[in-house]
Amino acid sequence: MTSDFDEISSIQPIIIQKVSLNESVQTLPDVLAVEEPLEIVLAWKENEKWQQKSLSVTMRTPGQDEELALGFLFSEGLLLDRSEVQKVRVSSLINKVFVEVLPIVAERSKRLQRHFYTTSSCGVCGKASLEAVRQTARYPISEVTPLMHWETLFRLPQLLREAQSTFDQTGGLHASGLFDNEGNLLILREDVGRHNALDKVLGYALKTNDLPLSNKVLLLSGRISFELVQKAVMAGIPLIAAIGAPSSLAVSLAQEHGLTLIGFLRNSHANIYSGAERLV
Structure with a gap:
């Protein structure tokens, strides 16, 4: 298991006033999750000259910025594998990450329609959203065969919660955890943005050449949006579980690609929305 979260840059001390009906106002130290x-920024060489293209600005918790950038590029279909990346330069002072890539990646960025679904009110119709994922998904989801025991699945939320060190201090971060089928936590990432936390997980898998994640289980600390299922599809993850609820489009995408989708995983209860056969 690994959760090398940079607590120096991800937590900000603050003085607060704590108020309750039964006690007087108290002035206390506290900490905030940094946002x-x-x-x-994409960078590539063209005719012996360096070119740059700004792709996205995301609000994130500092830490694992290289993983975040790589995971984002991969999950949006611009980056197919690690060999297409020449260098990643993170500039924390100006909050930029420069990803130097092969020219083919720049060509993909020109051809692909921008479909960075960062909010639930993006205005893109469901049919167009599903079609975009269908066109860019590289790894097929594994066949629907038993992957995990129910007893093991019910243990995952507690394991994830125990590993969320930064959440313990701030209470303000989402988490994405990747498990094997025996319930071992392989990688955990936290961020103020749920999509960023998952991008960091995927970026780590890309760096370590672990893609596709065809026999892994993804656990999300909050709700399941369409974009999170989209990212899991891109990585070939066959089973997604979450503490919260899925959206309608998230369920549609999971069903179309044959994913197992589980919501409200808490207190030894869960709702199955698709792919129940993967659970023993």
């Missing part, structure tokens, strides 16, 4: 913008 800062990160600009992801």
Whole structure:
């Protein structure tokens, strides 16, 4: 298991006033989860000259910025594998990460329609959203065969919660955890943005050449949006579980690609929305 979260840059001390009906006002020290913008910039050589293209600005918790950028590029279909990346330069002072890539990646960025679904009110119709994922998904989801025991699945939320060190201090971060089928936590990432936390997990898998994640289980600390299922599809993850609820489009995407989708995983209860056969 690994959760090398940079607590120096991800937590900000603050003095607060704590108020309750039964006690007087108290002045106490507290900590906040840091939220800062990160600009992801694509760089490539064309005719012996360096070219740059700003792809996205996302609000994130500082830490694992390289993983965040790589995971974002991969989950959006611009980056197919690690060999297409020449260098990643993170500039924390100006909140930018420069990803130097082969020219073919720049060509993909020109051809692909921008479909960075960062909010639930993006205005893109469901049919167009599903079609975009169908066109860019590289790894097929594994066949629907038993993957995990129910007893093991019910243990995952507690394991994830125990590993969320930064959440313990701030209470303000989402988490994405990747488990094997025996319930071992392989990688955990936290961020103020749920999509960023998952991008960091995927970026780590890309760096370590672990893609596709065809026999892994993804656990999300909050709700399941369409974009999170989209990212899991891109990585070939066959089973997604979450503490919260899925959206309608998230369920549709999971059903179309044959994913197992589980919501409200808490207190030894869960709702199955698709792919129950993967659970023993």
